[in-house]
Amino acid sequence: MKKDSQWWKRAVVYQIYPRSFMDSNGDGIGDIRGIVSRLGYLRDLGVDVIWVCPVYQSPNVDNGYDISDYRDIQSDFGTLDDMNELIEKAHENGIRIVMDMVMNHTSDLHPWFLEARKSKDNPYHDYYLWVDPPADGSLPNNWQSHFSGPAWKYSEECGQYYLHIFSSGQPDLNWANPELRAALKDILRFWLDKGIDGFRLDTINFISKVPGYPSVPGAKGLVRGSQFYMNGPKVHDYLHEVYEDVFSKYDIMTVGETPNVTPETALQYVDEERGELNMVFQFEHVNIDQGKTNKWDIRPWSIKEFKSIVSKWQKSLGEKGWNSIYVSNHDQARSVSRFGNDERYLKESAKVLCTMDMTLRGTPYVYQGEELGMTNVRFENISSYRDVQTLNLYKELTDAGVPEHDIMEKIYYRGRDNARTPMQWDSSENAGFTIGKPWIDVNPNYKTINAEAELADPDSVLNYYKTMIAFRKAHSVIVDGSYRECFEESDRVFSYVRENDEEMLFVVLNYSATKFTLQIPDDVDMDGAEVAVSNIGRKSFSGRVLDLRPYEAVVFLKRK
Numbered sequence: 001m002k003k004d005s006q007w008w009k010r011a012v013v014y015q016i017y018p019r020s021f022m023d024s025n026g027d028g029i030g031d032i033r034g035i036v037s038r039l040g041y042l043r044d045l046g047v048d049v050i051w052v053c054p055v056y057q058s059p060n061v062d063n064g065y066d067i068s069d070y071r072d073i074q075s076d077f078g079t080l081d082d083m084n085e086l087i088e089k090a091h092e093n094g095i096r097i098v099m100d101m102v103m104n105h106t107s108d109l110h111p112w113f114l115e116a117r118k119s120k121d122n123p124y125h126d127y128y129l130w131v132d133p134p135a136d137g138s139l140p141n142n143w144q145s146h147f148s149g150p151a152w153k154y155s156e157e158c159g160q161y162y163l164h165i166f167s168s169g170q171p172d173l174n175w176a177n178p179e180l181r182a183a184l185k186d187i188l189r190f191w192l193d194k195g196i197d198g199f200r201l202d203t204i205n206f207i208s209k210v211p212g213y214p215s216v217p218g219a220k221g222l223v224r225g226s227q228f229y230m231n232g233p234k235v236h237d238y239l240h241e242v243y244e245d246v247f248s249k250y251d252i253m254t255v256g257e258t259p260n261v262t263p264e265t266a267l268q269y270v271d272e273e274r275g276e277l278n279m280v281f282q283f284e285h286v287n288i289d290q291g292k293t294n295k296w297d298i299r300p301w302s303i304k305e306f307k308s309i310v311s312k313w314q315k316s317l318g319e320k321g322w323n324s325i326y327v328s329n330h331d332q333a334r335s336v337s338r339f340g341n342d343e344r345y346l347k348e349s350a351k352v353l354c355t356m357d358m359t360l361r362g363t364p365y366v367y368q369g370e371e372l373g374m375t376n377v378r379f380e381n382i383s384s385y386r387d388v389q390t391l392n393l394y395k396e397l398t399d400a401g402v403p404e405h406d407i408m409e410k411i412y413y414r415g416r417d418n419a420r421t422p423m424q425w426d427s428s429e430n431a432g433f434t435i436g437k438p439w440i441d442v443n444p445n446y447k448t449i450n451a452e453a454e455l456a457d458p459d460s461v462l463n464y465y466k467t468m469i470a471f472r473k474a475h476s477v478i479v480d481g482s483y484r485e486c487f488e489e490s491d492r493v494f495s496y497v498r499e500n501d502e503e504m505l506f507v508v509l510n511y512s513a514t515k516f517t518l519q520i521p522d523d524v525d526m527d528g529a530e531v532a533v534s535n536i537g538r539k540s541f542s543g544r545v546l547d548l549r550p551y552e553a554v555v556f557l558k559r560k
């Protein structure tokens with residue numbers, strides 16, 4: 001195998017949330033055989049890689065991000081044989097497969113933790129992070145779990161608190177223990193030896209905690225202690241070790257999920273010379289609407305800010321290191337509802353986002369349903385929601401006396417279940433996702449937004465995705481060209497030039513519901529440039545004055 005062939009720089013990745021993708025047996029839960037049955041759809045879409053969210057054995061406190069057996073598949077999703085078949089059939093269809101690996105924490109039902117909590121001298125005790133109860137009866141520190149409440153839980157059995165950055169069913173692992181690290185590396189090899197093509201590494205920059213677990217100074221009540229567990233003191237040593245011992249031996253791609261990184265700190269993970277990861281997911285642009293405290297503290301934002309963040313990352317990673325390009329995933333609200341306009345300009349704005357993703361420098365990730373323009377959902381009653389983060393928030397804010405309406409508005413705006421309603425395959429009952437009762441309700445708009453209808457409509461969001469994915473592959477300038485932003489001061493249009501020795505692309509994206517006129521800057525060479533892509537059927541263009549329609553996307557191409 002050719003090492004480090006960097007195929008992932010040219011790839012388009014499609015993210016699958018298995019529980020909501022396709023149910024093959026009518027139990028209402030998406031499964032591995034369901035994915036197999038839709039490989040043709042993915043092949044025709046043109047994606048090169050599927051990233052499959054966790055399918056390992058799990059009690060599902062956090063839908064699989066709480067693993068109780070890394071070497072087995074949870075029965076809701078199928079069997080190891082089904083997984084082997086998925087790997088084989090994906091490869092037959094020319095699609096590589098990346099698994100989601102959760103190694104910052106396990107489930108509290110993982111045999112390691114069941115042992116660990118028994119006593120302080122149990123051999124597995126040190127696989128997790130424990131603290132003696134403070135003498136004054138307080139918590140070990142003021143860190144807040146990402147899923148509400150304290151990040152510590154007392155275990156009666158061994159008489160200590162354990163750390164859980166996420167739910168109490170997700171105890172954090174102690175990466176300082178070399179035995180634990182060896183066990184994790186074995187798990188990685190187990191899957192790589194089955195022929196998978198890489199990993200998405202969940203919360204991988206959380207694995208090294210500042211010793212002593214200091215409280216966040218000056219804080220009232222519980223707060224996120226991010227500075228004490230994200231990008232911690234040993235994180236790069238640990239990742240380099242995993243790279244040396246495991247990743248570097250295979251022709252794979254690795255992408256780390258890393259909230260709270262800057263272009264400078266991200267480069268420490270993805271600089272080829274350091275030997276850690278190929279890419280990371282940074283969160284700056286998707287946290288644009290986040291206030292000081294946490295994701296539920298929502299603040300207004302502007303297109304100008306959004307552009308400047310995207311552009312900053314374009315400029316800093318690319319020559320050294322590499323970007324991952326995304327505007328949605330299973331933890332985020334739907335991109336078209338958030339960054340586009342899911343009412344009057346649903347199709348146009350979904351295509352604007354697609355054009356951006358497919359023309360920026362980096363590896364683009366499409367989240368299931370994004371290619372259909374799937375939108376956020378507003379379920380009337382909290383009982384329709386399933387996400388542990390959402391349900392914990394609801395309880396916390398209800399207990400604090402926040403009015404129901406205000407809580408629901410937060411959930412509508414930013415709740416993770418927005419992204420987790422079933423994939424909309426057709427207009428039949430339950431959107432063709434299941435013949436049973438889906439584990440979470442379908443978005444009522446499936447009658448109009450669905451794959452079957454969109455395949456038949458040449459002007460659909462889905463067909464536009466196909467076109468753009470093919471376009472990206474036909475123009476290496478998108479992978480290796482330089483990046484330069486235009487109209488930086490505009491609060492409506494995002495525009496940039498991509499250029500290499502053969503071609504120049506001039507991308508113009510109207511991120512507003514207004515039409516306006518744009519004077520193309522003198523330093524953009526339009527001589528012989530043609531309209532290569534348009535989301536409104538624009539065929540040709542001449543001169544230097546562009547009349548942009550609302551949410552218009554246009555890409556000009558000049559061959560040199």
Ligand code: TEU
Binds near residue numbers: 062166257295332
């Ligand atoms: O997410 C980590 C993470 O930090 C986010 O959940 C974040 O808290 C949220 O998006 C609010 O900004 C990963 C997985 O993607 C997520 O699904 C898991 O719940 C979480 O880790 C725990 O494994």
Ligand code: CA
Binds near residue numbers: 023028
């Ligand atoms: Ca099923």
